[in-house]
Amino acid sequence: MKKILIPVLSFLICFTIIWKWTFGFSAFTIFSYKLQAAGDIPRVFPDIPLINQKGEVFHIKEKHKYVLVNFVYLNCPYVCHKVNNQLEHIYHLFDRFTISSKLEFVTVSFDLQNDGLEKIRKYRNYFGSDIDGWSFALPYQSSQESFNQFLGKIGIWKYTIPGTGIINHSIYLFLVSPDNKVIKVFDPARESDKTIVEQINSCL
Amino acid sequence: MPVKTSDIIFILTILVMSWLISFPMNEWFSETMPRHQILQLPAMLVLGIISGVRFSKHIIIGFAWGIAILIFILSSLIFWMLPHSIDYAVINTPFNRLMHVNMLISGFLLIPVLRNTLSEIKIIFLGMLSAMVIATGFTLLSYNLLLCSSFNIEQQKEAGLQLVIIGLTVFASTIFIFFRGAGRS
Numbered sequence: 001m002k003k004i005l006i007p008v009l010s011f012l013i014c015f016t017i018i019w020k021w022t023f024g025f026s027a028f029t030i031f032s033y034k035l036q037a038a039g040d041i042p043r044v045f046p047d048i049p050l051i052n053q054k055g056e057v058f059h060i061k062e063k064h065k066y067v068l069v070n071f072v073y074l075n076c077p078y079v080c081h082k083v084n085n086q087l088e089h090i091y092h093l094f095d096r097f098t099i100s101s102k103l104e105f106v107t108v109s110f111d112l113q114n115d116g117l118e119k120i121r122k123y124r125n126y127f128g129s130d131i132d133g134w135s136f137a138l139p140y141q142s143s144q145e146s147f148n149q150f151l152g153k154i155g156i157w158k159y160t161i162p163g164t165g166i167i168n169h170s171i172y173l174f175l176v177s178p179d180n181k182v183i184k185v186f187d188p189a190r191e192s193d194k195t196i197v198e199q200i201n202s203c204l
Numbered sequence: 205m206p207v208k209t210s211d212i213i214f215i216l217t218i219l220v221m222s223w224l225i226s227f228p229m230n231e232w233f234s235e236t237m238p239r240h241q242i243l244q245l246p247a248m249l250v251l252g253i254i255s256g257v258r259f260s261k262h263i264i265i266g267f268a269w270g271i272a273i274l275i276f277i278l279s280s281l282i283f284w285m286l287p288h289s290i291d292y293a294v295i296n297t298p299f300n301r302l303m304h305v306n307m308l309i310s311g312f313l314l315i316p317v318l319r320n321t322l323s324e325i326k327i328i329f330l331g332m333l334s335a336m337v338i339a340t341g342f343t344l345l346s347y348n349l350l351l352c353s354s355f356n357i358e359q360q361k362e363a364g365l366q367l368v369i370i371g372l373t374v375f376a377s378t379i380f381i382f383f384r385g386a387g388r389s
Contacts, residue, residue, distance in 0.1 A: 003268040010272035014279030021288065029351050030291040079350075159295065159353040168353035189349050 031157050031170040035185065038155030042181040045069075045174070046153040049140040050108060053121040057140050061180035066103045066204060069174045071156055073111035073167050074123050083171050086188050088127050091134055093197045102204050105134035110151065110158060111167065112144055154182070175200060211258075218255050222248065226304045234294045237352060237359035242366045245284060248304045252311020260316040270317040274329050277310045277317075281333070285340050287351040294354040327382050334374035341367030 019025065027033040051057050060067055070087060072080035084107065091105055099105075109115040120136040127134070139147045151158060158169035173196070175184035183203060186196045225233070225247050233244035265273065283289055284303050293300040318326055343351075344364030350357055 006268040007271040007275060010275045014275055018279065018283055018286075021283065022286065027288065029287040030353055033288050157353060159291070161354065161356075166356075168350060168356075 030159075031172075034152070034157040035155035035170065035172060038153060041185060042177070042183045045176045045180050045182050046150050047180075048142060048147070048150045050106070050137040051117065051140040052135040052137045053117065053124050055117060058135075058137075060106065060176055063104060064178045065101075066178060066200070067106055067176045068103065068200065069106045069108065069176060070171070071108050071110050071151070071158075071169065073109050073169075074115045074119055075111060075165060077166065079171060083188050084127070086193060087134075087173070088131075090193050090196055091131060093193060094200075098204065099133040103133070103200065105131075107134070107136045109136070109138050110147065110156075110169065112139065112142075112147060114165075155185070175203060177203070214258060215255075218251055222251055222304065222308060225251075226301055230297065230300065234300070234354075237290070237355040237363040238366055240290065240294060240355075241285070241363045242370070245303065245307055246370075248307035249311040252308040253314060254311075255308075256312040256315030260312065260319070263316040265313075265316050265320055267321070270321045271325070273313050273317045274321075274325070277314055278329070278332060278336070280306050280310050282336065285336075290352045291354050294352075323381070327378055330374060330378035330381065334371045334378055336371075337367050337374060338371030341365065341369075341371055 022028055023033065023036040027036045045060055047059055047061055049057055049059060060069065068087075068090075070083060072084060074080070087105065087107070091099070094103060109120060115138060117138065120138060124131070124134075124136040139150075142150070148158075154174065156170045156172065158167055160167050171188060173186040173188055174182050175186070177183045184199055186199070188196070225244060230244075233239045284293070284306070289303075293303050318329070341364045344360050345368065346364075347360070348357065351360060355363075
């Protein structure tokens with residue numbers, strides 16, 4: 001009996017540790033772990049004041065519409081621009097009526113040190129002038145610490161590689177409902193634009 | 205039993221090398237993924253193995269405990285190869301040192317276990333180890349998504365390629381052990 005018990009016990013202990021560490025073998029990266037650790041959806045989207053490219057302060061919860069939120073930083077060498085290009089494609093897959101009346105896009109920068117209003121305004125212009133309903137925003141009067149807490153509550157992981165200024169981060173898109181709840185999370189690296197649009201449409 | 209001077213020198217050498225890897229050179233090892241995964245982690249394991257070769261001659265581990273220890277070693281390697289663990293180890297130094305201690309102990313225990321176990325168990329263990337390392341290598345090599353936030357895609361692919369090479373080397377050793385064992389029997 002002892003011959004079986006010891007290896008079985010060893011296996012169970014090791015299995016449990018890895019199980020807990022990966023949220024039941026579902027989160028193997030720090031990005032997915034943070035997302036899972038933020039809780040199951042639907043969950044409340046944490047509140048933070050944001051300021052858009054026009055200098056207007058707003059809160060996501062006060063939109064009372066569906067809002068697709070993503071996070072970028074403008075000095076990003078590659079991924080953020082790729083995600084925003086994908087988001088631009090997704091934006092144009094919706095008709096004008098949907099965007100203005102039911103759905104908005106909000107792209108938030110998390111580089112509090114380098115991204116300012118002028119910079120996000122210029123950046124937004126790269127996507128053309130016909131993108132009403134897509135705001136580019138910055139946290140308003142928010143310290144780095146409180147903004148990091150906000151990101152943690154959403155389920156976004158970000159890490160600045162020392163000495164490089166490169167911020168590696170989660171690229172998830174969060175669909176927030178009019179009652180300020182995260183109802184869907186999309187991974188643009190794994191899901192096609194069409195799938196994302198279909199899933200958003202099913203919620204509207 | 206009198207303690208030999210050579211043993212003391214050996215222990216001191218292992219301790220100094222572990223300290224160098226874990227403390228002064230830790231930052232350098234954490235700078236890139238290949239350094240962290242292909243140099244630092246195996247270095248601690250190898251230091252443990254070398255210690256095991258020298259000091260575990262008189263340690264007899266029973267079959268059940270041997271299997272339990274092999275499960276512990278394999279699980280440890282799986283755990284430290286998870287992207288989540290890699291990231292956390294780079295960001296959190298005490299967690300990284302936990303990896304060093306874990307690898308040192310794993311390496312030390314591996315020798316008396318393999319010495320006293322059946323050759324079939326050795327082959328299964330080495331086969332699983334090489335399969336795991338090759339699979340991890342191919343995952344890192346083929347994924348175009350960043351899996352560890354502390355590094356970049358180029359480093360991820362480089363680490364993947366090196367893991368595949370290590371895995372194939374372990375696999376070749378497994379085959380060698382298998383045929384050597386078959387020849388003896």
